[in-house]
Amino acid sequence: xxxxxxxxxxxxxxxxxxxxxxxxxxxxxxxxxxxxxxxxxxxxxxxxxxxxxxxxxxxxxxxxxxxxxxxxxxxxxxxxxxxxxxxxxxxxxxxxxxxxxxxxxxxxxxxxxxxxxxxxxxxxxxxxxxxxxxxxxxxxxxxxxxxxxxxxxxxxxxxxxxxxxxxxxxxxxxxxxxxxxxxxxxxxxxxxxxxxxxxxxxxxxxxxxxxxxxxxxxxxxxxxxxxxxxxxxxxxxxxxxxxxxxxxxxxxxxxxxxxxxxxxxxxxxxxxxxxxxxxxxxxxxxxxxxxxxxxxxxxxxxxxxxxxxxxxxxxxxxxxxxxxxxxxxxxxxxxxxxxxxxxxxxxxxxxxxxxxxxxxxxxxxxxxxxxxxxxxxxxxxxxxxxxxxxxxxxxxxxxxxxxxxxxxxxxxxxxxxxxxxxxxx
Amino acid sequence: xxxxxxxxxxxxxxxxxxxxxxxxxxxxxxxxxxxxxxxxxxxxxxxxxxxxxxxxxxxxxxxxxxxxxxxxxxxxxxxxxxxxxxxxxxxxxxxxxxxxxxxxxxxxxxxxxxxxxxxxxxxxxxxxxxxxxxxxxxxxxxxxxxxxxxxxxxxxxxxxxx
Numbered sequence: 001x002x003x004x005x006x007x008x009x010x011x012x013x014x015x016x017x018x019x020x021x022x023x024x025x026x027x028x029x030x031x032x033x034x035x036x037x038x039x040x041x042x043x044x045x046x047x048x049x050x051x052x053x054x055x056x057x058x059x060x061x062x063x064x065x066x067x068x069x070x071x072x073x074x075x076x077x078x079x080x081x082x083x084x085x086x087x088x089x090x091x092x093x094x095x096x097x098x099x100x101x102x103x104x105x106x107x108x109x110x111x112x113x114x115x116x117x118x119x120x121x122x123x124x125x126x127x128x129x130x131x132x133x134x135x136x137x138x139x140x141x142x143x144x145x146x147x148x149x150x151x152x153x154x155x156x157x158x159x160x161x162x163x164x165x166x167x168x169x170x171x172x173x174x175x176x177x178x179x180x181x182x183x184x185x186x187x188x189x190x191x192x193x194x195x196x197x198x199x200x201x202x203x204x205x206x207x208x209x210x211x212x213x214x215x216x217x218x219x220x221x222x223x224x225x226x227x228x229x230x231x232x233x234x235x236x237x238x239x240x241x242x243x244x245x246x247x248x249x250x251x252x253x254x255x256x257x258x259x260x261x262x263x264x265x266x267x268x269x270x271x272x273x274x275x276x277x278x279x280x281x282x283x284x285x286x287x288x289x290x291x292x293x294x295x296x297x298x299x300x301x302x303x304x305x306x307x308x309x310x311x312x313x314x315x316x317x318x319x320x321x322x323x324x325x326x327x328x329x330x331x332x333x334x335x336x337x338x339x340x341x342x343x344x345x346x347x348x349x350x351x352x353x354x355x356x357x358x359x360x361x362x363x364x365x366x367x368x369x370x371x372x373x374x375x376x377x378x379x380x381x382x383x384x385x386x387x388x389x390x391x392x393x394x395x396x397x398x399x400x401x402x403x404x405x406x407x408x409x410x411x412x413x414x415x416x417x418x419x420x421x422x423x424x425x
Numbered sequence: 426x427x428x429x430x431x432x433x434x435x436x437x438x439x440x441x442x443x444x445x446x447x448x449x450x451x452x453x454x455x456x457x458x459x460x461x462x463x464x465x466x467x468x469x470x471x472x473x474x475x476x477x478x479x480x481x482x483x484x485x486x487x488x489x490x491x492x493x494x495x496x497x498x499x500x501x502x503x504x505x506x507x508x509x510x511x512x513x514x515x516x517x518x519x520x521x522x523x524x525x526x527x528x529x530x531x532x533x534x535x536x537x538x539x540x541x542x543x544x545x546x547x548x549x550x551x552x553x554x555x556x557x558x559x560x561x562x563x564x565x566x567x568x569x570x571x572x573x574x575x576x577x578x579x580x581x582x583x584x585x586x587x
Contacts, residue, residue, distance in 0.1 A: 031565065031567050044445065044448045044488075044490055044492075045489060045490060045491065047451045048451045048491050048492070048495070051451060052578055055578050056578055056581060056582065057582070073445070073448075074449075079449055080449075081449025081450050082448075082449045085449070085451070126489075127489055127491075128488075128489055129487065129488050129489040129513055131489075143489040143513050144489060144513065144516065144517075145489050145490075145491035145513060145516060145517035145520060145521075146491040146517075147491060147517070147520040147521060147576065147577050147578060148516065148517075148520060148577065150578070151577055151578075151581060154581075155581075159567065161565075193436050193483055193486060194436075194482055194483035194486065194509060194511070197483065197509065197511060197512055198512055224513075227483065227486065227511060227512060229512055282436055369445045370440075370444065370445050370446055371445050371446060371448070388438075388440075388487065390438045390440040390441065390487060391440070391441065391463060392440050392441065392444050392463040393440050393445075395444075395445075395446055397463045
């Protein structure tokens with residue numbers, strides 16, 4: 001049994017990270033004030049955060065090298081209201097010296113780990129609900145609102161209620177044509193949209209160890225879709241190698257103690273798992289693809305902070321290369337960062353996908369969050385690799401959004417209906 | 426505070442409360458004009474200042490956008506009573522001073538159009554129409570301090586002055 005420094009009891013990953021950042025042995029249920037390693041905001045939420053920061057009377061941020069704002073939600077600006085918010089963000093960057101990733105750099109949840117800002121053992125907040133993404137590299141990262149972000153900018157600290165933890169064990173090997181997206185959809189379908197509210201997840205399994213770091217981000221990204229505060233994984237060699245390639249910061253990998261206390265343990269046998277689909281209009285409305293029935297689609301989206309990474313596009317290109325997106329169907333690509341887009345070009349993936357009939361938009365959130373770049377029409381069905389299928393999410397309450405893996409979306413583009421990707425792999 | 430009840434179901438997400446297409450402003454009154462639009466397009470013209478929202482489980486799930494509680498507050502909603510709240514919404518509501526109360530019983534039994542009276546300090550929800558009284562889950566002491574101060578910004582300002 002491994003004991004952590006400063007603690008008298010067996011701890012979960014969340015308890016350990018919140019202990020080391022608050023200077024006290026924290027246990028689930030405690031409220032601690034903790035030091036933050038990195039803070040991010042995006043263009044939907046940072047405008048209000050800047051207003052709150054000014055209301056606080058704060059003159060300086062606590063440490064500009066630990067703060068970034070990423071302009072990704074409406075990028076480039078689709079209207080004058082958003083332009084005014086972008087301008088406010090650019091001015092704040094000049095006033096305070098914080099890092100700014102302006103239009104086209106990519107989505108905050110790719111940029112933040114890719115640019116090396118966060119490493120294992122860190123405590124991170126972001127004014128975006130999918131900040132839980134970095135749990136895949138052993139970071140306790142969680143979404144908060146604009147006012148919390150402003151308080152963090154001013155003080156470098158924030159209060160946290162130390163969460164209890166749900167342990168998720170994926171048992172068995174990942175079947176062919178089934179991906180990390182299917183694993184997380186299966187979990188959310190099983191435990192429902194509020195199954196882990198106020199809890200942190202710790203996610204384990206041979207399949208997790210076997211998959212790439214890119215694929216793991218997809219799972220942690222969607223932890224919020226079952227209400228979880230964080231979606232934590234261990235930092236194995238793959239993670240440490242990935243982090244070393246992206247960051248100069250020193251990682252501090254954190255594992256749970258063997259006798260850590262879990263609020264709940266969920267075991268999922270994945271050895272016979274099929275591709276999973278979340279049907280409109282909630283993410284927990286999940287069915288295996290064989291039970292879906294015939295669903296024609298008019299639009300596909302591959303990208304977003306969930307599935308807009310290089311590996312995702314490689315899988316899509318493998319299926320679509322030399323084939324055509326069916327007539328009457330639109331395929332939109334939204335890479336998660338400029339670096340990914342450059343890598344896609346270098347590998348020839350971009351060309352294969354464009355030749356198959358896809359169109360690409362600026363690396364960013366637009367089509368997923370419904371601000372611009374692909375709003376569906378009334379009555380249309382969309383198959384998307386995003387994390388949410390809420391009514392109106394893509395900008396039209398009369399459209400229907402289905403969620404699946406990049407392979408599922410690519411296969412569906414060929415057939416013009418939601419299709420099982422296994423026959424194409 | 427006293428007002429009329431509007432009922433909503435489970436999983437009322439932040440896109441229903443305020444869709445992303447309206448996040449091109451942070452002016453509370455402009456946000457209020459589109460509040461709950463995708464759940465009920467006519468709600469904004471029907472509701473009156475001081476009304477309550479009573480909803481099911483996981484109210485405010487989805488995005489971290491603080492525009493959601495800001496829009497509800499600016500729309501004149503006195504308080505939200507729900508079976509449960511999503512974590513980020515819960516925190517944001519407290520931070521900006523929108524009263525929220527968790528009570529499964531109240532959420533189950535109170536009907537649309539009922540008149541209710543709420544005492545936040547006591548956590549008491551009185552249904553004037555049916556004469557029933559419910560008690561909400563109490564907040565932890567730290568959050569009570571935040572609520573009493575009128576949100577996080579005021580709390581920090583007050584603690585600085587001390």
